Amino acid sequence: MQPARTDTTVSPLATAVARFGARIKGLGPVLGLLSLCIAGTLLNGDFATLDNLMNVLTRTAFIGIIAVGMTFVIISGGIDLSVGSMAALIAGCMIYFMNALAQGAGGNLAPITMLVLGIAMALILGAGFGLMHGLLISKGNIEPFIVTLGTLGIFRAVLTYLADGGALTLDATLSELYSPVYYTSVLGAPIPIWIFLFVAAAGAVILNRTTFGRHVQAIGSNEQVARYAAINVDRVKIATYMLLGVCVGIATVLYVPRLGSATPTTGLLWELEAIAAVVVVGTALKGGEGRIVGTVIGAILLSVISNILNLTSIISVYLNAAVQGVVIIAVAFLQRGRK
């Protein structure tokens, strides 16, 4: 009688409170982002304009898309340090290839066909590099940190070689044809934002609603147990790196039309931004747990900080990186309740 009574009277309230508490905790990053936006508006009235928000979201798209792929790799317990260099190399190869087509190797191909071939090449290269990482890590049994630290150097060096140290610039006609991919708006939002949304939604579905997604989380929680549960650990791992590679390919496809060129500084430190976007809002760096929504918010948070710093001139420019660091640590601190 007694236990039953407490169950019926206290429990609904307690669970409601607990659920509310959990929700508040889950809302932490959103609240963080909101308060940052309010601060931005107070500091500069132009912050809240539609144009500025579009700028911020569009520039978030590259890192955001890569970070969605990175979420899978990190949840499975891995890491990829090479994504910035990989993006630069893919951009370089893509431009090199399309220029070659335009300068005669393509025969009588229509410019739009050359463009489509270039885009296809970017995605295939991304998947290929991912496959290579996955094989070295799973079959070769090398730490992901080491493998991708190695390719970080290789990718950028090859790009520098291809570009002869300077810049690889896309053929003018192709560049004109291609630039709308970055600069055109559909239903009021630039294309990169739509692609980012699509990639994030697809990522969330794959992570939460598919067997593959559950396997990724299982491997990250405990690889041995996952093996005993007859999960093909190697195959899942390879797939996460390929997924990330394709994400890098997609980001590059959106990046190239922006400036129409690749240089040895393209994508510098993107790996850190992508990893920060993933972990700042709750995905555990040790794997096993994480959410795509968190990654999206994390990526937006990072670009909003630098946007606000650019829109104001209160703090010495020497301290920009310090302000960014403080906000990142503060948000992570608010998240500390989660595992």
Place this chain on the structure above:
Amino acid sequence: MQAWALPSAQAQAAEKLVVGVAIPTATHSFTSGIVWWANQAKAELEKAHPGLKIIVKTAATAPEQANQLQDMLTVNKINTLVIFPIESASLTQPVAQVKNKGVYVTVVDRGLTNTQSQDAYIAGDNTAFGKLPAEYLAKSLNGKGNIVVLRGMPTTLDNERYDAFSAVMKGHPEIKVLDAKYGNWNRDDAFKVMQDYLTRFKQIDAVWAADDDMAIGVQKAIAQAKRTDIKQVFGGAGAKGAVKKIMDGSDPLIVADVSYSPKFMYDAIKLTTEARLKGDKLPANTIIPSVLITRENAKQFYFPNSPF
């Protein structure tokens, strides 16, 4: 210590002269220009002076460069060093060690913190790099208007340029420098900073992008925002793409530039080697002047084969 000051027949000296060249790795177009010009100097000088040996080493970080100095001294037995130090302070001691072994040292561009460690110093003119654009912009705006500035990376070199620019602007009270932020000599960063400037300031007359690479990102941001108030984007360093635009008059926004060519690496190696072959010394300081590039003289600054 003064073994190299001994006057000797050129051919004889050439047999013994081993020049070590320590420069940064090609991580962006300017440093790739440095590498290209260094190799150009090596090829030309070795051809002109049989027996002369020039060893070019590139390094990505200061510790790596310090290691290379040791290797060049002990393995390659260099007796002349031309170094573009990756960092001023951290290379001062390693270079001093080399000089103490009797090697003749020419330092290029980034100075050491103690000039005792060098025999000669050759550099581009960072003051002119900031002063010339300021004067040119002030003149073309008729002393009135709004300017935004993109700086490079937080370094003393960038401070020197920015201070020179600001000093000129002090004499033009009707020109307002709206803000100056770091674009890190990078196109992508410059694009973002410029986007934010465009959001923030409704009327901008000119941009001092302080680097030709950054000017490209700036122009893309202007084009995207469809802004027509900006009359001029002044880059810097004289990259071949920018010089070509000035030469052809093909871009209404890019009409002038200031030279800061990585060719000074070539000049430094050539001056040092030729002086050493004759047994001469270089003057303690040589400044390779930064010159205003306009349509009239652009041809002299156009090197189509260089990556920069």
